[in-house]
Amino acid sequence: DIVMTQSPDSLAVSLGERATISCRSSQSLLYSSNDKNYLAWYQQKPGQPPKLLIYWASTRESGVPDRFSGSGSGTDFTLTISSLQAEDVAVYYCQHYYNTPPTFGQGTKLEIK
């Protein structure tokens, strides 16, 4: 199975500042045939299911604010929140879908400093 490792485990950022979360995979998620990275990002708030933010490593899901962006390729990926809002407090997960089984990172808890 592909192992997904996120860093840091927790992060405190001031309102309006940038938040950056990293995700590393144990093997490349870049499929050479179509030059796509098979990685998604989710946001989960307490008592709720995860919510899809980003897929194909950098494509924002419809309705997701443009302060959320994804980048990276191969084995190293980043989720960036350009200007942290109070409603962004949550746990964030990366997930690969390169093969079966799809696996998730352990999560990064984002809080307000």
Place this chain on the structure above:
Amino acid sequence: QVQLQQWGAGLLKPSETLSLTCAVSGGSFSGYYWSWVRQSPGKGLEWIAEINHSGSTNHNASLKSRVTISRDTSKKQFSLKMTSVTAADTAVYFCAARKEVLVWFEELGKELPRGNNWFAIWGQGTLVTVSA
């Protein structure tokens, strides 16, 4: 807009069988892969199994011997059964959907459908506790 509503028993004794069902509303049952994902403090988010509208299934090898996933297309529902549960199976169980998308393959010169994608839609979750 596809939505998922799930239900099932929340308290089980060791060795019993977990049974959960998820109903699909607001859209077609075909064109999706219907999954179960669980979340526990110890193991985080873990994909369990999936089934599509035609009945094709995939399982997480770590759970395959104890898991059955099935669907009822007439009711637009899919279900999970997990036998011989232990305390380690205590978790919040989510049903979730992955939409089949067309992906371009350069070497083939064409697009092919792919269901192993991102989880776009989630049910509300069911806490299942296994305790004697």
